[in-house]
Structure formats: C-alpha cells, structure tokens
Amino acid sequence: MTVERDEFGFDAPAPLGHPGRLGLPEGHATGPEIGDVLPDFALPDAAGDLVRLDEDRAGARAVVVFFRSAVW
Amino acid sequence: MAAGVKLYAISYDDREALAEFREKQDIPYPLLSDVDSATIRRYGILNDRIRPGDALLHGIPYPGVFVCDEDGVVISKFFHDTYKKRDSPERLLDAALGRVVLDGSGPRAEGGDDEVRVTAAVRGGTGTIRQGIIRELVVRFELAAGLHVYGEPVPEGMVPVQVDVQGPPGLVVEAPVLPPTKPHRLPEMDLTLPVWSGTVDVRVPFYPTGELASETRPLDRASATLSVTVRYQACDDRTCLLPRTETFTLELPLDVVDVPRLSIHTGHGQREGQYDALPHARRLLRRKRRRAPLGFLRFLVKQARLERAARRRARIADQAG
Numbered sequence: 550m551t552v553e554r555d556e557f558g559f560d561a562p563a564p565l566g567h568p569g570r571l572g573l574p575e576g577h578a579t580g581p582e583i584g585d586v587l588p589d590f591a592l593p594d595a596a597g598d599l600v601r602l603d604e605d606r607a608g609a610r611a612v613v614v615f616f617r618s619a620v621w
Numbered sequence: 622m623a624a625g626v627k628l629y630a631i632s633y634d635d636r637e638a639l640a641e642f643r644e645k646q647d648i649p650y651p652l653l654s655d656v657d658s659a660t661i662r663r664y665g666i667l668n669d670r671i672r673p674g675d676a677l678l679h680g681i682p683y684p685g686v687f688v689c690d691e692d693g694v695v696i697s698k699f700f701h702d703t704y705k706k707r708d709s710p711e712r713l714l715d716a717a718l719g720r721v722v723l724d725g726s727g728p729r730a731e732g733g734d735d736e737v738r739v740t741a742a743v744r745g746g747t748g749t750i751r752q753g754i755i756r757e758l759v760v761r762f763e764l765a766a767g768l769h770v771y772g773e774p775v776p777e778g779m780v781p782v783q784v785d786v787q788g789p790p791g792l793v794v795e796a797p798v799l800p801p802t803k804p805h806r807l808p809e810m811d812l813t814l815p816v817w818s819g820t821v822d823v824r825v826p827f828y829p830t831g832e833l834a835s836e837t838r839p840l841d842r843a844s845a846t847l848s849v850t851v852r853y854q855a856c857d858d859r860t861c862l863l864p865r866t867e868t869f870t871l872e873l874p875l876d877v878v879d880v881p882r883l884s885i886h887t888g889h890g891q892r893e894g895q896y897d898a899l900p901h902a903r904r905l906l907r908r909k910r911r912r913a914p915l916g917f918l919r920f921l922v923k924q925a926r927l928e929r930a931a932r933r934r935a936r937i938a939d940q941a942g
Contacts, residue, residue, distance in 0.1 A: 551931040552837045558791065558830030559705035559753055560837040564931035567924065568675040571668065572703040573683045579700040580664040580687070587689045590660045592631065592653035595639040600651055602629065603693060610717045611627040611689050615666060615682040617704060619634050619642035619652065620901045621883055 587613065626717040633658050633680040635908075638901035645896040658682075674916015676924075677905040688716045705753040706828060711745035712757060721759055721822045730869035732851075736862065737770070738763040741849045741869040744824075749876035750792075750845060752836045755828045758871075760784050760851055762821040767857045772802035772815035780854035780864040782817070786825045787848045791833025795826040807858075829875075836878040847871045 553565050563569050573579070581587055591601045602611070628650040632639070639652040658680040661667050666682040673679045685700035686708060697716040699708045715721050723729075723740070727748030733739035740763075745756040762770060762782070771781045786794045800822060802815035831837070833845060849871065854864040881898035910917045 551928060551935065553931050553934070554831050555703070555705075557703045557705060558793075558832060559703065560831035560835040561705070562837055564924075564927040565934075566927050566930075568671045568678050568920070570704075571670040572705075573700060574670070575702070577683070578665055579683065579685055579698065580666045581695050581698075583695050583698060585695050586693050587687055587695055588663060589693075590631075590653075590663070592655055592660060593636055594651040594653055595636055595643045597636055600629070600653055605629075605651075606627045606693075608691050609625050609627050610691060611629065611693075612713045612717055613687045613689070614628070614630040614684075614713075615661060615664070615686070616630055616632050616684050617681045618632050618905075620638050620898050620905055621677070621881060 587611075624714070624718055624722075626714060628713075629653055631655050631660060631682075633661065633682075634901070635904065638898075638905070641896055641901070672913075672916055672920075674910070674913035674918075675920045676917070677902065677909045679909055679913070686713055688713065703753075707754050709745035709754055709756045712755060712826075715744070715757075721757075721761075721824060723759060723761060728871040728873060730849075730871060732867040732869065733762075733865075736765045736768060737853070737855045737865075739851060739853075739867060741851070741871065743847070743871060743873060746876065748871070749874045750829050750834060751876040751878055752829055752831060752834045754876075755795075755826050758786050758825040758827060758847060758849060760823045760825070760849065762817070762823075762853065764818055764821070764855060768855045768862075769805060769816035769818040769857070770821065770853045770855050772799060772817065775814060776812070779814075780852060782821070782823065783850075783852040784823045784825060785850040786827065787850075788827065789833060789845050791830050792845060792847075793828055793830060798824040798826065834875050836880070840875050840877065842875065844872050844874045847873055 551564050552560055552562050554560050561570055589603045591599050594600050631653045633655055635656055636654045639654055643652050655661055658667060661682040668681050668683050671678045684704050687695050688697040690696045723742050727743035729740060729742035731740050740761040742759050743756060744759050771779060773781045775781050784797050802817055804813045805816040806813050849869040852866045855862045883898045883902055
C-alpha cells in the first residue's frame with residue numbers, strides 16, 4: 550500500500566482517510582474519568598486462563614492498556 | 622511491571638495470536654483477549670469511526686491507558702488525538718507510582734554545584750527514540766536544605782525555573798510538566814511566592830514524527846541531539862545565589878522498529894518482525910468478513926478509491942519536487 554504522511558507528521562503504510570488511520574475525534578469521550586472506579590472485567594489471557602481485574606491485582610495499583618492489535 | 626504495579630494489555634485479538642506474539646516478543650505481562658470487543662465497548666472506547674466490514678478493523682478501541690490506585694480508582698489516563706502517539710512504559714509506571722524514577726539507563730548530563738545539583742536525563746527506552754513514542758526529558762533539581770527555587774509567577778527581577786528543550790526538525794517537544802509549588806512567605810517584603818524545595822522534577826514530554834524517525838522507511842541517521850537549557854535561581858530565607866543558566870547536550874539513538882511480517886508492511890519497515898502474522902491476520906479477516914460481507918465489499922471499493930487518490934497526490938508531489 551501507499552505510504553502517506555498525515556497531518557500530525559506520522560507515516561503509515563495506508564492512504565490518508567483509510568479506516569485504520571482514523572484517530573480519536575476532538576471532544577470524544579474516552580471512558581472512565583479520573584476519580585471513577587475502573588470497571589471490573591474478566592477476560593482470558595494468552596494461555597486461556599480467565600483474568601479478573603480486581604481479583605488479580607489484589608489491591609495493587611494497575612495500568613490497563615487498550616491497544617489496537619498484536620496482529621497488524 | 623516493576624514496583625508492585627500490575628499491568629494488563631487488552632486487544633480484540635484471539636488467544637492464539639496473543640500467545641504467539643507474547644512468546645516471540647518476550648512479553649512478561651498478561652495479554653487479554655477481548656475477541657467480541659465487549660470490554661472495549663463497556664469502557665466506552667470502541668473506535669466508532671470504523672464500520673463493520675472495514676477489513677479486519679472493526680472492534681478495535683481508540684487506544685489508551687488507564688492507571689488506577691489500590692482502590693481501583695482512576696488516578697491517571699492517557700488518550701491521544703492520533704493512535705500514532707503512544708506513551709512509553711516508563712511514563713505509565715511513573716504515573717502509577719506518582720514519582721519519576723531515574724534509573725540511569727538513558728543518556729544523562731549533570732551540572733550545578735553542591736548547593737543545587739542539576740541532572741538532565743531521558744526517561745525510558747534507555748534513551749532511544751522512535752516515531753510517536755512519547756518519552757520524557759527530566760530535569761531534576763536537588764536542593765540543599767533551606768534552599769528553594771521559584772515557580773511562576775514571580776516579581777520582575779527574580780528568576781523562575783525555566784527549561785527549554787530543542788531538538789532536530791521532526792522532534793515535537795511538549796510543554797514542561799511542573800510539580801505543584803508550595804507558597805513561601807517573605808514577611809519583610811510582604812510577599813508570598815511559589816517555590817519548590819528538596820527534589821524537584823520538571824518533565825518535558827517529547828516524541829519524533831516521521832520526518833525524524835519514520836517507521837515506514839530505513840532510518841537515515843543513527844541518533845538525534847537534544848539541547849536542554851535550564852535557568853534557575855536558588856535562595857534561602859535571607860539571601861539568593863546568582864542566577865544560573867546551564868546547557869546540556871544529550872545524544873539519543875534512534876530505535877529500529879520491528880514490523881509484523883505482513884504484506885502491508887513488507888518493504889516499509891526497518892526490520893522484519895519476529896513472527897509471521899499472516900495466519901493470524903487471515904483468521905481475523907475471516908472472523909470480521911463473515912459478520913459484514915456487504916460492508917466488506919463496500920470497504921474494498923473505498924480502499925481502491927483511497928489508494929488512487931494517494932497515488933495521485935504522490936504524482937503531484939513528484940512533479941512539484
């Protein structure tokens with residue numbers, strides 16, 4: 550695919566306007582805010598074991614990263 | 622993650638893809654599989670600009686990070702206007718710990734004297750830089766007991782702490798992040814001034830764009846030079862030391878980026894990735910296409926139109942250049 554540079558100055562191997570390049574619109578909500586309690590979740594890890602946020606962190610501080618994909 | 626902080630990374634990939642990625646990239650923390658994007662939706666961060674049928678993309682989040690304290694309360698979060706900007710892991714760890722850890726792994730320079738020690742250091746990635754990854758240049762002041770330096774505003778003639786960071790074209794430097802000041806009362810002058818004492822960290826976030834460190838072509842330089850100018854004046858309750866201006870120069874190596882072995886990246890990256898992503902991409906595409914076959918056809922037409930427009934722009938740029 551064609552490499553193009555976007556308005557932020559970043560290069561990616563997809564044309565401008567491609568759905569994969571669409572970023573967060575200005576003013577769009579971004580989930581829980583500072584001061585909110587992080588919603589608990591239960592998701593399988595890479596080995597298939599269910600991980601529950603609150604149970605697994607067991608009172609520790611946590612960093613929860615939502616990323617796009619490990620595949621592409 | 623270090624220091625008792627737990628780290629979880631969530632994506633819409635299936636377990637098989639995550640298992641191989643985790644093994645090949647040697648990732649120590651859990652990768653969690655949100656195949657139907659239910660958690661992504663519940664958090665309210667589904668990328669709603671992507672339509673069902675848009676290749677294998679539907680279901681991804683607006684990428685971002687939440688940091689919570691011991692009670693699960695969000696104390697910090699990181700979202701950006703473009704997915705290309707990403708916070709370095711060290712930045713996230715510092716946010717979780719509520720302090721800057723300078724571990725000596727990156728480039729650093731030292732100045733000042735016995736009364737005020739000044740350190741300029743790059744936090745994260747052993748000081749390397751890559752497109753869109755936000756690291757921090759940290760200026761640490763270590764003040765002898767009784768001394769303080771000033772925040773803003775101060776009356777004319779006094780010197781507040783100033784940190785200026787300059788880099789080559791393509792290096793974006795954000796505004797310095799300053800810790801909160803404490804009010805300091807000077808009764809004989811009837812003044813209350815904002816000051817810092819003890820150890821003070823001024824953090825300056827920065828990242829390279831494609832002009833300096835594109836990830837779609839080989840790097841054309843090995844490193845970039847950061848010039849850091851620091852101005853400050855330290856005082857105790859009676860007297861002030863002379864204002865000082867110091868300049869530090871730090872050399873930051875450019876990081877070579879791994880790309881997944883996938884046709885869209887072939888020939889664009891700097892180093893072929895550790896694993897073959899094609900079987901996982903095929904599975905993902907099948908899963909997505911099955912749910913929106915008509916949307917997928919619409920996507921193919923749209924993609925062809927976008928590609929033509931991109932090639933047209935490239936031709937015009939070639940002729941102009």
